[in-house]
Amino acid sequence: MASYLNADLHCHSVASDGTLTPEALAQRAKLAGVELWALTDHDEVSGQQRAMAAARSQGLPYLTGVEISITFAGQTVHIVGLGFDAADTLLVEGLRQTRGGRGERAREMSEQLAQAGIPGAYEGALKYVGNPELISRTHFARYLVEAGVCSDTNEVFRRFLTEGKPGYIPHRWATLGDAVTWITRAGGLAVIAHPARYKFTPNEEYALFSEFKHHGGLGVEVVTGSHLPSEYVKYAEMAMEFGLAASRGSDFHSPDESRIDLGALPYLPGQLTPVWELLSERIHH
Incomplete structure (x- = not known):
């Protein structure tokens, strides 16, 4: 049982x-x-x-x-x-x-998104982070939805933040x-x-x-x-x-x-x- x-x-x-x-x-x-x-x-x-x-x-x-x-x-x-x-x-x-590598990676992701016409993503993502050491793609995704760039987090991952798309930085x-x-x-x-x-x-x-x-x-x-x-x-x-x-x-x-x-x-x-x-x-x- x-x-x-x-x-x-x-x-x-x-x-x-x-x-x-x-x-x-x-x-x-x-x-x-x-x-x-x-x-x-x-x-x-x-x-x-x-x-x-x-x-x-x-x-x-x-x-x-x-x-x-x-x-x-x-x-x-x-x-x-x-x-x-x-x-x-x-x-x-x-x-x-x-965890130490996440902050640097997040700043690089933000730079790529800025080049794709989405400024301020790092600061936007930080609003969703309880622990800045653990900033992740999920936090960026929530910000892009809030900013009206995408309708939901699934769309964010389809268009950004995954391999071959703007905002993807491997860790x-x-x-x-x-x-x-x-x-x-x-x-x-x-x-x-x-x-x-x-x-x-x-x-x-x-x-x-x-x-x-x-x-x-x-x-x-x-x-x-x-x-x-x-x-x-x-x-x-x-x-x-x-x-x-x-x-x-x-x-x-x-x-x-x-x-x-x-x-x-x-x-x-x-x-x-x-x-x-x-x-x-x-x-x-």
Whole structure:
């Protein structure tokens, strides 16, 4: 029955690029029937104490979380960490260095957008940023919608901010080995986030899973807001092929923008080992 747990182990708060506070997310998760929750802000653990306290006040079991940006085969890939010590020095310092490149990248994005006839995008994006170290494409997208350049954030990403379009600046993130090591040394479990989102060839994807496993990664998101039902099946099979536990998370960012709400996903397929079985001793009640 362990697969039939309404766990939501991937979402974002104002500490990165979400629009809700950790407290509002905890309340929303509880009201949505979530039975195990993790806040996984991008490259940032500053919201963890608030999230844990809010979850406890709601009577909601909680796992610490983070979503780390890495570069693999020339693409940005996300690795979720769950159940770690959020005060671990190696992890905190690694995340600080990973965040460090965002400000410079944001200014370059703004310069490109100015050349495309959209001035002031950096200052505009800053209005949406809870933490200037974590300025991201999402914040620029919100500004371009506010400024009337695009009707919604999807249009922003179609016309700007993606490879080959104005405003796209690649970022050099941590390595796969770095991210998995930071998480596991801090007592946590590393998970490949929404694997269907990456535009890898079959060989590159196989290499990602193989290297991830080699570095000590133990999980993969199977059921996520970014996956189609056919992709649940594909990654359930890959989880079994590579001996990985399965995770489940909405990737919720905002009531207005997210494809799926907290707690609204289908259950994990029953034949898989859920990540929470491996993390039972790390759950905060």
